[in-house]
Amino acid sequence: MTNSVFIQRVVLRSYKSIAKCDIRLHPLTYLVGQNGAGKSNFLDALHFVRDALTGSLDNALSERGGLNEVRRRSSGHPNHIGIRLEFRLKDGREGWYAFRIGALASGGHEVQNEECVIGGMGKGPFFRIAKGQLQGSSETTFPAVTSDRLALVAVSGLTVFRPVFDGLTAMGFYNLNPKTMRELQKPQDGRLLKPVGENIASVINHLQRVAPDRMQSIKDYLQLVAPMVQGLERIAIGPMETLEFRQKVVGAQHPWRFLAQNMSDGTLRALGVLTALLQNNADYSPTVIGIEEPETALHPAASSALREVLGQAALHTQVLVTSHSPDLLDDHGIPPDAILAVVSEDGETKIAPLDAASRQMLREHLFSAGELLRLNQLSPDRRIIEQQDKSQAELFGETHS
Numbered sequence: 001m002t003n004s005v006f007i008q009r010v011v012l013r014s015y016k017s018i019a020k021c022d023i024r025l026h027p028l029t030y031l032v033g034q035n036g037a038g039k040s041n042f043l044d045a046l047h048f049v050r051d052a053l054t055g056s057l058d059n060a061l062s063e064r065g066g067l068n069e070v071r072r073r074s075s076g077h078p079n080h081i082g083i084r085l086e087f088r089l090k091d092g093r094e095g096w097y098a099f100r101i102g103a104l105a106s107g108g109h110e111v112q113n114e115e116c117v118i119g120g121m122g123k124g125p126f127f128r129i130a131k132g133q134l135q136g137s138s139e140t141t142f143p144a145v146t147s148d149r150l151a152l153v154a155v156s157g158l159t160v161f162r163p164v165f166d167g168l169t170a171m172g173f174y175n176l177n178p179k180t181m182r183e184l185q186k187p188q189d190g191r192l193l194k195p196v197g198e199n200i201a202s203v204i205n206h207l208q209r210v211a212p213d214r215m216q217s218i219k220d221y222l223q224l225v226a227p228m229v230q231g232l233e234r235i236a237i238g239p240m241e242t243l244e245f246r247q248k249v250v251g252a253q254h255p256w257r258f259l260a261q262n263m264s265d266g267t268l269r270a271l272g273v274l275t276a277l278l279q280n281n282a283d284y285s286p287t288v289i290g291i292e293e294p295e296t297a298l299h300p301a302a303s304s305a306l307r308e309v310l311g312q313a314a315l316h317t318q319v320l321v322t323s324h325s326p327d328l329l330d331d332h333g334i335p336p337d338a339i340l341a342v343v344s345e346d347g348e349t350k351i352a353p354l355d356a357a358s359r360q361m362l363r364e365h366l367f368s369a370g371e372l373l374r375l376n377q378l379s380p381d382r383r384i385i386e387q388q389d390k391s392q393a394e395l396f397g398e399t400h401s
Helices: 039-054 057-062 151-155 162-169 178-182 200-210 212-225 265-278 300-313 356-363 369-374 382-390
Strands: 007-015 018-024 028-032 080-088 094-103 109-118 126-130 133-137 171-174 229-237 240-247 256-259 288-292 318-323 339-345 348-353
Touching: 007 039, 007 094, 018 039, 018 348, 018 382, 028 039, 028 300, 028 369, 039 057, 039 080, 039 162, 039 171, 039 288, 039 318, 039 348, 057 109, 080 162, 094 162, 109 151, 109 162, 126 151, 151 162, 162 171, 171 265, 178 265, 200 212, 200 229, 200 240, 200 265, 212 229, 212 265, 212 300, 265 288, 265 300, 300 318, 348 382, 356 369
Parallel strands: 028 318, 028 339, 171 288, 288 318
Antiparallel strands: 007 018, 007 080, 080 094, 094 109, 109 126, 126 133, 229 240, 240 256, 339 348
């Protein structure tokens, strides 16, 4: 599954409740912790990068309440946010993309520093920018940049940097909302499912046309988690569209048809999760799929099917999952490296791999991760947290961890 890893390492500074973070990701990574620990904030940092590149930095900040709501407000911490993503492109080249955003006295914001390097500094394409001024680049021509926008958007017009832009904008993050999925939807681009499922009818329609095998897998898994559902399809209602489900009804010879507005939260959310995970197809391939608590509204008996889908998806697309469900983690096959423990201490989110005792118990199959979670024994490695507290990894340039 290692080929599915796009984001290898994430370094964060002062992003919401996360004062500092330096962790490595795997093909399938579970971020596990109690409600309010800050799991969602970690995923949102990656989502923020995607939003700032596909839309604008200003909109990405505004959608989150502005810079003051995004950066961590605490004495002793810097007044800027910093993000560094180390990646592996489809052709095997590695590199990093990093930026730091700070506040202006006038109340606005500026990109203080931005850097993109492919293949290592001096070994391949790179650029470095400080407050809207180009400091260095491998390219003889360079587009105009400004300090209020991320330069990678403009630089994506250069062939050498396009794979980085494409990879970062092909990340998808989901917190599916059954209420939104029930509503009639305007036909939209169905290549990538949107965050709360607001274009799911278009995605199902797209998959039916270009990837019928993936669509069949979604139907098969949906029947495992919701046995009464016999099938589904996209239908048009005037200028709008929705989903129509075929469902068993006691005493009926044939399945009855129900529109999405008549389906349960659990069925719609399960469909959204399955579609997010299995939407990979020849026409469009997400690089990262991040899902908030995919087990929500599902019966515990569906956990094994959900784990199977997560594993299948991670063969092709890097998958990040937040969870506090012992049922989802109740599998001896989940490797210790796939779990990151997330805790909140004095309002500060800390993220680290599991401690040595937890890892040993999982390796020796003495307990499953779910059993350790029930016992409140799925603990982060305190040594790593202390190292993160003492020294922060550099956002820019070659780093070592």
